[in-house]
Structure formats: structure tokens, C-alpha cells
Amino acid sequence: MNITTFSKEQLAGQRVMAGFDGTDLNNDLKFLIDTLKIGGIILFTRNLSGPDQIKELCQSVQEYARIRGQPPLFIAIDQEGGQVARLKEPFTQFPGNPKMKDEADAVHFAKVTAAELTELGVNMNMAPVMDVAPEGVQSIMAERVFGHTPERVSALGTKVIRHLQNNRVMAVAKHFPGIGRTTSDSHNDMPFLNADMAALESFDLLPFEAAIKQAVAGIMLSHIFYNKIDPKWPASLSPRIAKKLLRNMMGFAGIVITDDLDMGAIKKHYDIRTVIQQILSADIDITLICHKGPNIEIAFEEILKGITDTQEIKTRGEASVRRILKLKEKYL
Template identity: 60%
Template sequence: MDSISAETIAGQRLMVGFDGTAFNDDLKLLIGTLRVGGLILFSRNIEEPEQIRQLCRDCQAYARQCGLPPLFVAIDQEGGQVARLKPPFTQFPGNPAMRAFDDAVHFARTTARELKDVGINMDMAPVLDIAPENINSIMAQRAFGGDPQWVTAMGTTVIDHLQQRGVMAVAKHFPGIGRTVLDSHLALPDLDVDMAALTDVDLVPFAAAIANNVAGIMLSHIRYTTIDSIWPASLSPSVTADLLRGQMGYRGVVMTDDLDMGAIKPGYDIETAIKRILLSDVDIALICHKGPDIEAAWQTIHGAIAEDAGLKEKAKQSLQRILELKKNYLSGPWLQRYGLTAA
């Protein structure tokens, strides 16, 4: 770990979006200069399967050429309302339409096969939010439902069948946004719910996901006022360091939701957000749109770990978690599938 440069440590803690459908100069900057650890694909990056396959292959090859670990290549493919891949990829009606375990198994097996075939190795799924039926939940059209046991059973089934087939699952949005009615894409919601209710309901699926070795957990941009009255979950040590890692014992990779969302902007500039992330034992900052915030985030991480011994130690711990996950999922056979060779 001591031999890894601060530049690489800073880059590996970023997962970023980009414009374009083919390898380009922007990707050369992101991978070669900023040394990012992951990319996330959106509809703007997608045309058809062979194009995606070539894009992923070229990005991985360039990372290897630059002496970097393999890239996380992620996508939101929940089915239903949130599915970036359109036909000819299999289309699913979404989590609320699932009525049996076989539905979850079929979704996960099919999705894993189709993602892996084009070089995508991480799915930002499943949604583990619990959407009560008596409110106009923002997650009503994306959640498995309002019963914690059902959400747990379906969510862990998706996790297991994605990961058994080599695609990393990311459970979201910790510690649960099903009770909210305000869209965090637009503004920062406050949620005033006591810890007993969170523990007995909202946290149940996440505890099961941890027990099932979920590859990653995504934090919400919700301010849970009984946990932290000042900071949203994605920027709060009370949520990640204390609750998720301390009390719930999660040792895997934790990432934010998109820092470009309205819950974070314009209330928190990128430097403030990144410094909070570094303090909170969050491993990966997700920035989904091209722009100056990506480089500013890299500079903030790089500067912080150069100047603060405590943050440098935390950064090494984060890097260790990231590299361990990459070692487990992005090993030689996976790379060789796409015409690359392992170290």
C-alpha cells in the first residue's frame, strides 16, 4: 500500500460519468491523468451491444496500459422505471411487479449475463428501500414493496444471483429512502424517524445484504435528523462510520449517490462534500456528469491525504477495500474474456 501514489489513491476513490459512446480524449484524461477507479454508463453512452462491448474493452485496456487496476464499470439496471439498457437487452417490469422468488432469480440471472457479455461488471441494484403503502413514497415505482421481510427476501435473491455470475451488486439507498416524498434529485429531503423504526423496518434489508456479502452499498442524499441533524447521509460520519460500519459491521465498499444531484448542489460545494466523504469512511464519490467537479474532487482528495496523516490512513483503508473488491471480481479470467490479460 505504501508504494501506491497519492495520485492513484485519489483517483481510485472516484466513479465518474462521461459523454460519448466511444473511447475519447475525455476518457484518456479521466483514466490516464486522474486515474479514476470506476466509470458509470448512462443512456448517453449507449447505442447497441457491440458498441458498449468495445467501449468497455477500450477503457479497460487503457487502464491497464496506464498501470492501473481494472475499472469498475457500473450501470443502473434495476428494471422498470430505471433501466439504462433498452432492447435488444431484456426488459423487465420492475421491482414492484415481482410476485415470486423466481421473478427475482430470472431478473438477476438474465441481467448478470447481459451485463457481463458487454463488459459491465457492476449493477447499481437492488433497491432495498421500503416504500410504505400509506404515503406517496418517492420510491413506490422502484421498490419491492412495503414489507421488510419481502424486500429482504427479494433483494438478497437479486444480490446472490448477480454476484454468483460475476456482477457486483450495490444495495441502495442506505439507510433507506422509502419514507420520503421529496425527490433528492431536486432538493435535500429531511426525514425525522426514530432509530427504533429504522432498525425494525428500513435497516432490515441492508443487514441481510451485509450478511450476504453484498459488494457495495450506496448512501442516500437524505438528512436523517435523528442520526445527524446537519449533514445528509452521504456526507455524515454518524451514518457511515458509526451506523453502517460500527454498529452494523459492514466492511465492504461504500459509495455516495450522485454528487451532482439537487440534494447536494447547490447547498454543498464539491470541496466541502469530498472532505465530508473522507471523514466519513466513504470509499467512492460518485460524480455522474462531465464537468469541473470531477477534477476538483480529485484535487481535494489528493491534497487532503497529502496534508493530513489521519485522512491518509483512512484513504489507505478505503483503497484496500476497493482493491480487495476488484481482486475478488475483476481477476484474470474476467479480463481475458474481453481480450485483456491479467497482471
């Protein structure tokens, strides 16, 4: 995959990961792959009816991308186990991160999950959750975290990363720079976290540092407003958090992904064009839009406009696509 042969449309589309309706390679999916040239799709329960159907869906979208001259697609899913698990029975059901007793449980989860995902053709898991929920806080993440201390979250989370990725499934650590202290849900509206950099560095960031050392493929940004770090933008739209903190200070060289831009935390406060402009200025690699609708096409058009109008954004955008293609060449 030689980036110098990519059209501007391909450069823009690689930076979009989209959800869709339906359980097969329908016209909506063909439009996303052929016209918007998207780099990836994400699967939800609405797209899944059984092992044979899921495998056929994954094979058909990859084959369609190939015959249309596109790179292989990221095919992602949220399969954390427990509260957030898109694959239901007959797939293995796990009690969830809080119920893990030790590192052996984490290894078992990752190996079994990776085997089931690769058999289907799913190549990216939006896991593990690397948030830390402190004791005594009514954390929104209480039922999804590995534990109450950065040490435990780091130990179990890195085991999941290692054994997913050793078994050909890209791991995405989330939700940077940490949402374990928050008590409100970004699906509904934007939570605020009044923690300064010293508080983050001594607690929330430690598992993400461990994930970076473990060469995690991707890191997902939260939609939380860390007002003492960036007084203007939530993490998912923040150059201070995505570029300065994660890239420059922490040295992360993998792909950076937003959380779903359809969530209330973003949709209630910003229009999609402003959102994309911020994403481009923050060197965020992948925009995640999980529901069918005009925002997917508008996002593509806004990315295309950015790389067409501005040489600096085009150059930085090419660096993003190189990061994406490096992962695709390694795993796909």
C-alpha cells in the same frame, strides 16, 4: 495489485467514479483514466447505442487503464429493471421490482441481467433497491421497490444480490439507510426524514442488514437528511451514518458509495470541496459524480490534498483503497 506501490494520485483516483459524455474511448475518458487515475466509470443512456458499441467501449477503457499502469476499472450501470433500466432493447426488458411475484422472479432477473452485463464488460450493477415503501405513503420510490414490508424487500433483494454476484457482477444495495418513506426527490432538492433510530432499526435498516449478511459488494448512501440521526449532514456526507452506523454498528466491510453528487440535494446546499472533506471524514470509499464537469477534477484534487496533508486521512484512505482493490481482485 500492491497498494504500497501506489502513488498518492492513484490512492486519490481510485476513490472517484465518474460519468462522461460520448460512446467511445475519447479524450475526456483518457484524461479521467490517465491523469485523474479514477477507479471507475458509470454508464448512462447517453453512452450507449448498442451491444457491439457498449462492449467495445468497456474493452477499450479497460485496455487503456491496463497500458497506463492502472488497476481494472469498476464499470457500473443502473439496471434495476422497470422504471430505471439504462439498457434498452435488444436487451431483456423487465417490468420492475414492484411487479415481481416471488423469489423465482428475482432470481430470473438477476441471472439474465448478470449474463447480459458480463457479456458487455459491465461489472457492477447499482442495484438492488433495498428501500421499503410503507403502505399509505406517497413514496418517491413506489415504482422501484420490491414491496411494502422489510421482509419482502429482504427476501427478493438478497436473491438479486446473490445471483448477480454468483455470476460475476458486483451488486450495490441502495439507498442507505432507506428512502422508502420519503415523498420528495433528491434529484431536485434535499428531502428530510423525521425518523429516529428506533424507527429505522425496526423497518428501514432490516433489508440492509440482510444485504450485509449476503456479502453485498457495495452500499450506496442516500442524500436524505435524517435530522434525528445527524442534525447537520445528509446521509451521504454523514460520519454518524456512514461510519458509526453502517461500518461500526452494522459491521459492513464492503465499499460505501455516495449517490450522485450532482443531484440537487447536494449541489444546492454545499460546494464540492466541503462535500469531499465530509466524505473523507466519514470513511466513504467512492465519490460518485455522474456528469462531465469541473467537479470531478476538483474532487480528485481535494482527495489528494486530504491524503497529502493529514496522516490520519491518508491511513483511512489507504483502508478505503484496500477495500476497493479487494473487490477488484475478486471480480475483475
